[in-house]
Amino acid sequence: MFDTFRSSSKLINTFTGDTIAVSSIDYSTFDNCQFICSASHDTTVRVWDIDKNKQIQSLNKHQYSVKFSSYHYHNYHQNVICLSPYDGAIRFWDFKHNKQLQIFNGHKSIVCEIEFSPLNGGRYLCSGSWDATIRLWD
Numbered sequence: 001m002f003d004t005f006r007s008s009s010k011l012i013n014t015f016t017g018d019t020i021a022v023s024s025i026d027y028s029t030f031d032n033c034q035f036i037c038s039a040s041h042d043t044t045v046r047v048w049d050i051d052k053n054k055q056i057q058s059l060n061k062h063q064y065s066v067k068f069s070s071y072h073y074h075n076y077h078q079n080v081i082c083l084s085p086y087d088g089a090i091r092f093w094d095f096k097h098n099k100q101l102q103i104f105n106g107h108k109s110i111v112c113e114i115e116f117s118p119l120n121g122g123r124y125l126c127s128g129s130w131d132a133t134i135r136l137w138d
Contacts, residue, residue, distance in 0.1 A: 017058070022040050045081065059098075066114075071116065088110065125137040
């Protein structure tokens with residue numbers, strides 16, 4: 001079975017633009033379009049439109065982790081990414097209109113991982129930090 005998988009696997013595309021290691025990626029579909037977002041140690045967050053094969057947004061926000069918010073899309077029809085910067089805050093950013101929507105403060109150090117809950121349509125966000133805490137946000 002592994003041989004079948006391996007023989008049918010192929011590279012579809014390579015997205016470049018980050019100049020240092022990519023620390024986080026996520027994939028989502030909004031309005032029947034496919035997107036990838038990345039956070040890089042070069043302090044940028046990038047959003048690529050997969051179908052058009054191009055970068056559509058770049059933010060210089062010193063991020064460590066990034067995730068798409070399906071909750072904001074399905075409930076408010078907003079194209080939102082959640083960013084975890086080096087300052088311990090968590091920011092919600094509308095990447096279509098290039099504006100910040102909300103900030104969650106609480107961690108005392110770098111938020112190194114964020115994850116939306118698969119329950120309740122992604123309403124809850126879990127964050128893990130170098131301050132040795134895990135926080136659950138509504």
